[in-house]
C-alpha cells in the first residue's frame with residue numbers, strides 16, 4: 001500500500017538522481033571554500049572566483065587572509081597559468097565614482113588582523129584571459145607574500161555575477 005510518505009520518498013529519490021552531478025560540483029566548491037590553507041603565520045580561507053560571460057576577458061579572485069603572527073606581511077604578487085596579467089586591485093569610491101586601481105605596493109596584511117578580498121573591495125584581477133572561467137572549474141593561483149612566500153590555491157569558479165561565496169545547500 002502506498003502512503004503519502006512513500007510517494008514523497010520516491011519523488012526525493014527521483015530529484016536526487018537528477019541533481020546528483022550538481023550536488024557533487026557544489027561539494028567540491030564547498031570543500032575548497034571552507035578549507036584553510038596555512039602559510040607561516042597566514043591563514044588563507046574562503047577563496048573563490050566566478051565564471052566569465054562569453055567574450056569577457058577579465059575576472060576577479062577573492063579570499064580572506066588572516067595574519068596570526070606578530071609581524072606585518074604583504075601580498076605582493078599573484079600568478080595563474082590562465083594569464084600573465086594577474087594583479088592585486090582595490091575598488092573604491094573616488095569623487096562619487098567607483099574606481100578600480102592596481103596596488104603597485106601590494107596589499108598590507110597587518111599583524112593580528114584579517115584582510116578580506118571581495119567583490120567591490122580589494123580583489124585579485126585576472127586580465128586578458130583567453131578562455132573564460134567556467135562554473136564548476138577550479139582555477140590554480142599562486143599568491144606571493146613578502147614573509148610567508150608563495151601559496152598555491154585552487155579557486156572554485158562560482159556562477160557569473162556572484163557577489164559572495166555561495167555555500168549552496170550547506171549552512172556552515
Ligand SMILES: [Cu+2]
Nearest residue numbers: 089090100125
Ligand atoms: Cu580589478
